[in-house]
Amino acid sequence: MRWNWQQPDWPAFTFDPAPLAALEARLLHESGRLFGAFAHLDETEQRRLTIDCIGDEALMTARIEGEYLDRDSLQSSLLCQFGLAYDERRVPPAEAGMAELMVDLYRRFQAPLSHDTLRAWQAMLMRGRSDLDEVGCYRRRAEPMQVVSGAVYAPRVHFEAPPAALVPAEMERFLAWFEHTAPAGAGALPPLTRAGLAHLYFVSIHPFEDGNGRIARAIAEKALAQGLGQPTLAALSHCIERHKKAYYAALQRANKGDPVDDWLNYFARTTLDALDYSRARVGLLIVKARLYDRLKGQLNPRQEKVLARLFAAGPEGFRGGLSAENYIALTRTSRATATRDLQDLVAKGALTRSGERKHTRYALQVPATPGQGSDSMALFSYRRIAPHGDRRSRLTVKVRSQAILA
Known part of the structure; x- marks a missing residue:
């Protein structure tokens, strides 16, 4: 048998x-x-x-x-x-x-x-x-x-x-x-x-x-x-x-x-x-709605296109992180314009910046509710771990958002 x-x-x-x-x-x-x-x-x-x-x-x-x-x-x-x-x-x-x-x-x-x-x-x-x-x-x-x-x-x-x-x-x-x-x-x-x-x-x-x-x-x-x-x-x-x-x-x-x-x-x-x-995914959609509501009328078409691409990547995130080169490729703009756009998105609290020079990467961020401290922020993350202890297939993707899903 x-x-x-x-x-x-x-x-x-x-x-x-x-x-x-x-x-x-x-x-x-x-x-x-x-x-x-x-x-x-x-x-x-x-x-x-x-x-x-x-x-x-x-x-x-x-x-x-x-x-x-x-x-x-x-x-x-x-x-x-x-x-x-x-x-x-x-x-x-x-x-x-x-x-x-x-x-x-x-x-x-x-x-x-x-x-x-x-x-x-x-x-x-x-x-x-x-x-x-x-x-x-x-x-x-x-x-x-x-x-x-x-x-x-x-x-x-x-x-x-x-x-x-x-x-x-x-x-x-x-x-x-x-x-x-x-x-x-x-x-x-x-x-x-x-x-x-x-x-x-x-x-x-x-x-x-x-x-x-x-x-x-x-x-x-x-x-x-x-x-x-x-x-x-x-x-x-x-x-x-x-x-x-x-x-x-x-x-x-x-x-x-x-x-x-x-x-x-x-x-x-x-x-x-x-x-x-x-x-x-639900959390990311809530983050998107709140971000767009807060920045309504403050984004140029290039910035809107890149933010939409970041959100479309879903909880697993933008492969390799968003770089200035990615921004240029997505918007077909000059490096100087891409740098200004990204710096503006960071200043507006839409993105966070990490790394230096060619290792600089940008990620989505939503600031804390006005009047509340940083303690109101939560790390909203999706962690996928392969079954049966396969540690090589481990992925953690994190998006900063308000603690609305706890």
Whole structure:
């Protein structure tokens, strides 16, 4: 017996809930901070951030599988799906299908999971594909469904799913388990635990010819949203994609049998990292709104363009920091003008300066509220740490802002 579904006790996943308790508590705390930060935004900003977050997750969940969608087309389709705009451009089928799935997931997170829902999601993801025989239905081919890598003449099998003949019964059992472990179910599980197990359970069955990974992550998002009572807008796929090898390695270990503590620990920490990243995005948007309000009418077009580029870089920041050379390249201006513009932004409290000469770099800053001391300042940061103690993949990005998200 090589795979988890071949074990005698399948699908009775075994794990120790004690180490997860602290992570479950952190989920409730961090999600509360995210929802609280979100409330600081006005309705227009909330709507824009929601679409941006959904769009980024759609791009990243596809990218994990090696599919690169067009951002503009996806955003256009999302705006249409939410009824916020009508764009006459022709959106490619892949982007339109992904947008439809993400909006359905966002709007109907409380709805029960069903065969029809899963089949519809897969059909959305496969829209425009002509290379598949089985779209919008569970696989029926007798050939083994394998996850492989390497050369054709020497393939490496990472996983083999249950035979197609077993899929209908396995999916019936999976859906019953998902309902049983729901917040109102008889065997309710904490959100992180349920979401992690749901992802692993579904992807182990691998019921579709293609799209299983993307649907597994959508199911995990649904489980988290049901556990928290609202869509999380957590950047789960964003954080998974940043450490894709760790994701596949954790899945590969879990696919070989119980216990699944390692997978649940990986999934929980990645989800918490995703919440942290999303909260940093909200904080950055608040910083942007306050900065623009304070400097209204005081910025020239070049300065506005560069500040917009800094904010667009998101919580991970401008790669390598903003230098005078970056400013010149972005604005196509002279060095003397760039120097004056940057010095002016520092004087206005929009940027801080560090380093000297060719090592001079600039970063965003928002000053303390008038009448308050520097103690009112907080270091708002996003820290991404690779799973399983990979210290080489450590990134800390810091933006100075008022202590509004504590």
